[in-house]
Amino acid sequence: MTDYATPPGSLPPQTALTTTRAQFHESFAVIPHGVMRDIVTSALPGWTKTRAWILARPLTGFAETFAQLIVELAPGGGSDAPEPDPNGQAVLFVTSGGFTLTISGQTHEMIPGSYAYLPPGADWQISNPGSAPATFHWIRKSYEPARGIDIPEAFVTHETQTPIQYMPDTNEAWGTQRFVDPEDLRHDMHVTIVTFEPGGTIPFPETHVMEHGLYVLEGKAVYLLNQSWVEVEAGDFMWLRAFCPQACYAGGPGRFRYLLYKDVNRHPKLSLR
Template identity: 80%
Template sequence: MSASYATPPGGLPPQTQLTTSRAQVQNSFAVIPRGVMRDIVTSSLPGWTGARAWVLARPLTGFAETFAQLIVELAPDGGSDAPEPEAMGQGVIFVTSGDIRLNIAGQDHALTPGGYAYLPPGCDWKIRNSGTGAATFHWIRKAYDPAPGLDAPAAFVTHEADIPITYMPDTDRAWGTQRFVGADDLRHDMQVNIVTFAPGGCIPFPETHVMEHGLYVLEGKAVYLLNQSWVEVEAGDFIWLRAFCPQACYAGGPGQFRYLLYKDVNRHPKLTPG
């Protein structure tokens, strides 16, 4: 089945539109619907040209604690030669529209929708819109947490079409994950994967775990359990879930339900603040 990738609508709704929406922020989760990702809530980024960003999550007490997630839109030839401002910042790029030229240590890589790149801390990388129309991508950032005896991961570039779906056992291929990094690769302290549900597929129990999540719906629609609330979500929505927030979902059909999922992994819990 072919993939599609939601992007923010931008623009501005008409004055006649009702203000009621599905947007909500709770102590354990937040829902940012696609309809609120408009022009007036974008940010410009220092060191970037021809760029604007929807900031979906950032490290902040009471909200995302481990990561930042941005949707960056580049005008033709827009981009940056020094994108990452923090020495220990690592990132994942996932392209949802347009044509991106990503340069890593002097080597160019062409990324189209579905293109994925991991960029370790200290990586020398540059990014540019190489097409004639707007290009959009997710930029997920986390401060790297070194571990004794482990080197930092290397940069890599791939495409989701080259990553097979690993289906959950006993689900008859109704629920699967494309893992861009092996679960046993302890060099990585975060994972950004794509989760896919067939119509009617579900998470059959309320997952309640230590990992924090950022979840961007790429395609389809579902009903999602967030703590004690069932919330309808659709392509273009973003959900943040703090650690231990109970979560489950039912995919609504008629097509597949897919999302880009961030989680923090593979590190000991810290016993001192900060």
């Protein structure tokens, strides 16, 4: 398993052009990997030797249901109390390096492709005992309880243990790795990996209530965001507001894969508060 794309850090040379593919609109945003530089990182309270690129957070006119961070743990970095919100649930997905994740006293060695779900109130700690930095996505959502439904348990797995479920009538050109059962109503968010083979498409403009965060793990494609076709590649992040039309065409030469967040399995709220 090779490492996935991570932010480049540092700074471009003074001779570089400022033109990029970065876009921010009412219904979507594109944050290309080339703008994820050192000067836009944040330190995190309760964490040591750690920095984060904050890709999305609840904000008027932007993401409403989730936060997504790319976290870089330097050797010796980590946290004994990582989650500040008692109602915060999380998915961790490792893109490079390795670290130790401890959940209720049980230790897990996390490597590229490792995936962890952490429910609200989970007792977890994280540390990098190695000699190289480790990078992972930390996707957070405030858990929405539902009457008669239990809070899900924590679990750790790896993408190689989760088969691709192909969409019907696509000749295995478009598929999704689902880490939880879509019919498990305990989960109010899904974080999956979507894969397109070269030439694979989303053949219609999906237009739906689920909000999305998409981080491109590998490959390149053209992606429809509202009325704009945008070229994206490994390391890019896209935010899609609810009901933003979307489609995709993966032109190759290799597979196009992205980490996908969406909110699911709850009644629509009847007010804005």
